[in-house]
Amino acid sequence: MSTSFKLYTFYTSALLLLSLYCQPVSAKVVPAACFTDNMVLQQKAKVSLWGTAKPGGQVIITPGWTKQKYQTKVAADGKWMAKVATPAYGGPYHVSFDDGEKLTLSNILIGDVWLCSGQSNMEMAVGSGAYGVVNADKEIADAAKYSAIRMIKIDNTSSFKPQLDVPVKWPWKVCNSETVKDFSAVAYFFAKKIYDEKHIPIGLISDNWGGTVAEAWTSGTSLKKMPAFADFVKSTENGLTQAGIDEQYKTEVRKWINRSRSNDPGFNDTIANWAQLAFDDATWPKMQLPNFWEQAGVANYDGTMWLRKTVDLPADWAGKEIKLNMQGIDDYDLSFFNGQEVGHTEQFYYPRNYSIPGKLVKAGKNIISVRVFDNSGLGGINKGPLTLQLAADPSKSIDLGGEWTYKQALPLPKLEQPPVHANTPNRPTLIYNAMIAPILPFNIKGVIWYQGESNADRAEEYKTLFPLLINDWRAKFNNPDMPFYFVQIANYNCNDQPPVANWPELRGAQTDALKLPYTGMAVTIDIGEAGNIHPRNKQDVGLRLALIALAKNYNQPAEFSGPMLSSQKIVGNKVELRFAHSQGGLINRNSSDVKGFFIAGKDKKFYPAMATVKGQNVTVSSLAVANPVSVRYNWQNTPEGALYNKDGLPAVPFKIDNWDDIRLDKK
Numbered sequence: 001m002s003t004s005f006k007l008y009t010f011y012t013s014a015l016l017l018l019s020l021y022c023q024p025v026s027a028k029v030v031p032a033a034c035f036t037d038n039m040v041l042q043q044k045a046k047v048s049l050w051g052t053a054k055p056g057g058q059v060i061i062t063p064g065w066t067k068q069k070y071q072t073k074v075a076a077d078g079k080w081m082a083k084v085a086t087p088a089y090g091g092p093y094h095v096s097f098d099d100g101e102k103l104t105l106s107n108i109l110i111g112d113v114w115l116c117s118g119q120s121n122m123e124m125a126v127g128s129g130a131y132g133v134v135n136a137d138k139e140i141a142d143a144a145k146y147s148a149i150r151m152i153k154i155d156n157t158s159s160f161k162p163q164l165d166v167p168v169k170w171p172w173k174v175c176n177s178e179t180v181k182d183f184s185a186v187a188y189f190f191a192k193k194i195y196d197e198k199h200i201p202i203g204l205i206s207d208n209w210g211g212t213v214a215e216a217w218t219s220g221t222s223l224k225k226m227p228a229f230a231d232f233v234k235s236t237e238n239g240l241t242q243a244g245i246d247e248q249y250k251t252e253v254r255k256w257i258n259r260s261r262s263n264d265p266g267f268n269d270t271i272a273n274w275a276q277l278a279f280d281d282a283t284w285p286k287m288q289l290p291n292f293w294e295q296a297g298v299a300n301y302d303g304t305m306w307l308r309k310t311v312d313l314p315a316d317w318a319g320k321e322i323k324l325n326m327q328g329i330d331d332y333d334l335s336f337f338n339g340q341e342v343g344h345t346e347q348f349y350y351p352r353n354y355s356i357p358g359k360l361v362k363a364g365k366n367i368i369s370v371r372v373f374d375n376s377g378l379g380g381i382n383k384g385p386l387t388l389q390l391a392a393d394p395s396k397s398i399d400l401g402g403e404w405t406y407k408q409a410l411p412l413p414k415l416e417q418p419p420v421h422a423n424t425p426n427r428p429t430l431i432y433n434a435m436i437a438p439i440l441p442f443n444i445k446g447v448i449w450y451q452g453e454s455n456a457d458r459a460e461e462y463k464t465l466f467p468l469l470i471n472d473w474r475a476k477f478n479n480p481d482m483p484f485y486f487v488q489i490a491n492y493n494c495n496d497q498p499p500v501a502n503w504p505e506l507r508g509a510q511t512d513a514l515k516l517p518y519t520g521m522a523v524t525i526d527i528g529e530a531g532n533i534h535p536r537n538k539q540d541v542g543l544r545l546a547l548i549a550l551a552k553n554y555n556q557p558a559e560f561s562g563p564m565l566s567s568q569k570i571v572g573n574k575v576e577l578r579f580a581h582s583q584g585g586l587i588n589r590n591s592s593d594v595k596g597f598f599i600a601g602k603d604k605k606f607y608p609a610m611a612t613v614k615g616q617n618v619t620v621s622s623l624a625v626a627n628p629v630s631v632r633y634n635w636q637n638t639p640e641g642a643l644y645n646k647d648g649l650p651a652v653p654f655k656i657d658n659w660d661d662i663r664l665d666k667k
Contacts, residue, residue: 028053028054028099028100028101029051029052029053029059029097029098029099029101029103030051030052030053030103031049031050031051031097031103031105032050032051032165032166032438033165033166033167033168033171034152034166034168034205034439034442035049035051035095035105036105036152036171036172037105037106037107037108037171037172038106038107038108038150038171038172038173038174039105039108039109039150039152039171039172039203040108040109040110040111040112040113040150040172040201040202040203041086041108041109041110041111041113041203041443042086042110042111042112042113042203042443042444042445043086043087043088043089043110043111043112043200044086044087044088045085045086045443046083046084046085046086046443047083047084047085047086047442047443048081048082048083048441048442048443049061049081049082049083049084049095050079050080050081050082050441051079051080051097052074052078052079052080053074053078053080053099054074054078054099054100055074055075055076055077055078056074056076057073057074057099057100058071058072058073058074058099059071059072059074059080059082059097059098059099060097060098060099061082061084061095061096061097061098062095062096062098063084063086063093063095064093064094064095064108065086065087065090065091065093065110066085066087068085070082070083070084074099079164081441086110087110088110089109089110089111089112089200089201090109090110090201091107091108091109091110091111091201092106092107092108092109093108093109093110094106094107094108095108107174109148109150109201109203110201111148111200111201111202111203112194112200112201112202112203112445113202113203113204113205113442113443113444113445114187114190114191114202114203114204114205114444114445114446114447114448115205115207115439115444115446115447115448116184116186116187116190116204116205116206116207116208116447116448117207117208117217117436117447117448117449117451118208118449118450118451118486118487119208119209119210119211119212119450119451119453119454120208120210120211120453120533120534121186121450121451121453121487121490121533121534121535121538121541122184122186122187122206122208122448122449122450122451122487123184123206123208123209123210124184124185124186124534124538125181125182125183125184125185126139126140126143126180126181126182126183126185126188126538127181127185128140128181132181132185132536133185133536133537133538133539134536134537134538134539135539139180139539140177140180140181141177143175143176143177143179143180143188144176144177146175146180146191146192146195147174147175147176148175148195148199148200148201148202149175149188149191149192149195149201149202149204150172150173150174150175150201150202150203150204151172151173151175151179151183151184151187151188151203151204151205151206152168152170152171152172152173152203152204152205152206153168153169153170153182153206154166154167154168154169154205154206154207154435154439155167155168155169155435156169156209156425156435157425157434157435158216158425158427158430158431158433158434158435159430159433159434160236160240160242160430160433161236161433162219162432162433162437163433163434163437163438164437164438165438166438166439167434167435167438170182172203175188183204183206184204184206184208185538185542186448186450186487186538186541186542186545187204187206187448187542188204188542189538189539189541189542189543189546190448190542190543190545190546190549191204191542191546192542192546193542193543193546193547193550194546194549194550194554197546197550197554197556198550198554198556200554205439205442205444207435207436207439208450209425209431209435211426211454212425212426212431212451212454213420213426213454213455214451214452214454214455214462214465214466214469215229215427215428215429215465216425216426216427216428216429216430216431216432217431217432217435217436217451217469218428218429218432218465218468218469218472219429219432219433219436219437219472219476220233220236220237220428220429220432220433221472222468222469222471222472222475223428223429223468225468226461226464226465226468228461229428229429232427232428233428233429235248236429242422242423245422245427246422246423248422249346249419249420249422250346250347252419253332253346253418253419254344254346256416256418256419257332257334257344257346257373259416260304260410260415260416263410263414264304264371264409264410265409265410266304266306266371266407266409271339272336272339272341272369272371274306274308274369274371274407274409275306275308275336275339275340275341275367275369275371276338276339276367277338277339277365277366277367279367281308281405281407284308284405284406284407285297285405285406286403286404286405286406287307287403287404287406288401288402288403288404289307289309289380289381289384289386289400289401289402289403289404290327290328290380290381290382290383290384290385290386290401291380291381291382292330292378292379292380292382293305293378293379293380293406294378294379294380295378296380298406298408301374301379301408301411302374302375302376302377302379302411302412303373303374303408303409303410303411303412303413303414303415304371304372304373304374304408304409304410304415305371305372305374305379305380305406305407305408305409306369306370306371306372306406306407306409307369307370307371307372307380307381307404307405307406308367308368308369308370308404308405308406309367309368309369309400309403309404309405310365310366310367310368311365311366311367311368311388311398311400312364312365312366313361313362313363313364313366313388313398314363315363317361317363317390317396318361318362318363319358319359319361319362320358320361320390320391320392321355321356321357321358321361321390321391321392322355322356322358322361322388322389322390322391323353323354323355323356323387323388323389323390323391323394324337324342324343324352324353324354324356324368324387324388325351325352325353325354325385325386325387325388325389326351326352326370326381326386327351327352327383327384327385327386328349328350328351328381328382328383329345329348329349329350329352329370329372329380329381329382330348330349330372330374330377330378330379330380330382331348331372331373331374331375331379332344332345332346332347332348332372332373333345333352333370333371333372333373333381334370334371334373335352335354335368335369335370335371336367336368336369336370336371337356337360337361337366337367337368337369338360338362338366338367339367339369340360342354342355342356342360343355349383355391368388368400371409373418374412375412375418376412381404384401385399385401386399386400386401387399387400388400413457417457417458426454436473436476437476440476440477444477444482445483445553446482446483446484446485446549446553447473447482447483447484447485448485448486448487448545449484449485449486449487450486450487450541451486452466452488452489452506452507452510453489453492453503453533455506456489456502456503456506457502459502459505459506459508459509460505460509460660462506462509462510463509463512466509466510466513467512467513467515467516470484470513470516470519471516481517481518482518483518483519483520483549483552483553484516484518484519484520485519485520485521485522485545485548485549486510486513486519486520486521486522487521487522487524487541487544487545488507488510488511488521488522488523488524488525488652488653489503489506489507489510489524489528490524490525490527490528490529490535491524491525491526491528491529491530491637491638491639492528492529492530492532492533492637492638493530493637493638493665502663503637504634504635504636504637504653504655504664505660507525507653508653508654508655511652511653511654518552520545520548520549520552520560520561521548521561521652522541522544522545522547522548523544523561523562523649523650523651523652523653524540524541524544525634525639525641525650525653526642526650527540527541528638530638544560544649547559547560547649548560548561558647559581559583559645559647559649560649561580561581561649561652562581562644562645562649562650562651562652563579563580563581563582563586563616563643563644563645563649563650563651563652564579564580564581564651564652564654565577565578565579565580565633565652565654565656566578566579566580568631568656570628570629573621573625573626573627573628574619574620574621574628575599575619575620575621575628575631576617576618576619577617577618577619577620577631578616578617579616579617579618579651581645581649582616582645583616583645583646584645584646585613585615585616585645585646586613586615586616586617586618586643586644586645586651587613587643587644587645587646588613588642588643588644589642589643589644590640590641590642593610593611594611594612594613594618594641594643595608595611595640595641595642596633596634596639596640596641596642596643597609597611597618597620597631597632597633597641598631598632598633598635598664599620599621599622599625599628599630599631600625600628600629600630600631600632600657600662601625601626601627601628601629602627602629604630604659604662605624606630606632606662606664607622607624607625608622609621609622609631610622613643618643629657630655630656630657630659631655631656632654632655632656632657632664633651633653633654633655634651634653634654635653635654635655635664636664636665637665639653641653
């Protein structure tokens with residue numbers, strides 16, 4: 001099944017739910033859905049409280065931590081907002097709202113509020129048993145001690161325009177051994193460490209969505225600065241509808257398919273060579289159709305595949321219009337008859353009924369060629385019947401099922417990034433509009449972020465996009481110094497399998513974002529699982545994020561980063577590397593050799609390096625490289641290096657070259 005179909009099904013279901021936490025029906029004043037019992041408000045701040053009430057009236061707000069009352073007018077559209085000063089952390093308190101009828105929210109704590117965003121590794125819950133984090137049952141039992149940690153979950157939804165209503169999936173919950181099962185695991189372990197050290201109540205806004213791209217989380221205002229996204233953002237601002245988006249998507253896919261001709265071996269210039277009747281496909285392997293090609297012997301292949309079928313037509317068909325019918329293709333197709341294109345469809349599993357003009361139809365041998373595009377999962381001409389029919393007499397039909405020849409052409413990594421399906425939220429700014437814009441008035445301490453996997457095939461773009469997102473949120477939250485701490489994506493994808501995307505380069509783009517002030521990065525290159533994109537060890541992820549916050553925001557002097565390359569020097573056939581964040585010396589946790597280092601000369605051929613660790617330095621060399629130019633460390637999807645500092649934090653992967661076309665992953 002294609003990614004586009006699976007995402008469409010998931011997101012369509014999600015968009016059916018836009019749940020707001022309901023206040024008692026007797027109250028006319030209704031705070032925004034993010035304000036409920038059990039919430040945490042940011043300490044020592046002028047927090048924004050807002051909601052709706054009877055137009056033209058007034059709302060009196062009485063916080064339980066002060067005798068002061070706050071009064072605000074209700075606008076003609078029924079909306080109101082007030083700024084309320086909060087003390088240092090403490091509680092529990094209550095807050096009353098009165099517009100003639102009183103509504104009181106209870107069990108409120110004052111502390112620090114962190115926005116916890118990103119994709120599925122931030123969304124992943126603590127869970128239970130084998131379906132939860134490592135030692136889930138123990139963590140669940142332990143959670144009873146952390147009632148000062150609270151979480152609210154923002155619902156997954158998207159919009160073409162910035163929204164005001166906060167889409168809450170579930171309201172603020174007090175952490176205990178039952179509720180913690182639904183908590184974002186990374187966020188919970190982050191909060192737990194901070195609370196253990198500082199005993200400050202922690203509020204967590206769980207605002208994340210699995211499988212999403214960074215541009216979907218960024219405002220249109222900022223995305224217009226990037227040409228890749230500007231046109232789409234401008235079109236939504238100009239009132240582009242979903243129907244218009246659907247048509248635009250089909251056009252984009254068609255252009256993408258046409259551009260792919262240039263490096264497809266099936267084409268000779270603009271001629272579809274593999275579609276010609278005279279082309280000899282005698283050496284091509286065979287498969288039975290209709291079928292998914294993964295079930296016909298072609299495992300783990302995504303990209304383009306050419307399929308050919310020779311068919312003998314009777315003499316009375318010659319010169320007459322015929323129909324080519326194919327009931328299901330995963331995902332797209334470009335179809336030919338005797339070398340001439342007769343149709344194309346940019347929809348998954350949609351019936352194809354292509355007309356073939358009589359001038360192409362001749363008695364005897366004819367050739368049908370179909371170039372199939374598969375974006376992920378299963379692919380192929382997978383649903384029958386497959387037929388040719390006389391257009392004037394459909395009762396005359398030829399069955400095309402059975403043996404076809406096939407040839408793999410362009411694997412997915414060699415294709416351009418395909419257009420995103422029009423019915424998913426993975427379009428520029430759509431998630432920002434619905435899930436970030438409504439909470440911008442909510443005062444927060446900072447952001448923790450775990451995302452990148454869905455942009456790993458566009459690492460170069462991420463170098464611009466990710467800092468843009470960080471600065472965008474700081475501007476929108478009106479806090480230029482807002483802490484933004486993120487997770488570098490973990491090791492993933494077994495080295496003996498073709499890499500799904502360029503994860504090392506994406507990690508490098510994340511490291512580059514540290515050039516922005518008030519940022520920090522938790523390295524997880526050692527705690528992923530090669531065959532699991534959702535590793536269960538979320539304890540160390542949360543811990544490493546918390547170490548950054550403790551050092552930078554809570555005045556706790558402790559190491560918060562693993563060793564990071566600070567300088568390099570080429571001396572003869574050796575390269576001397578020095579690392580910051582390595583006070584007390586570097587530690588190699590491999591049993592014997594220091595692994596993970598590769599070295600290359602100007603020919604760009606990398607060899608495993610011999611490495612010697614001494615204090616804060618590592619010296620690398622190889623007998624195969626007389627004049628080294630570059631060194632890389634852990635620059636693979638799933639590397640083997642185990643270099644740490646004395647605080648148990650892993651070294652940051654790095655390269656000292658700018659060669660983007662070199663892959664170290666084993667094939």
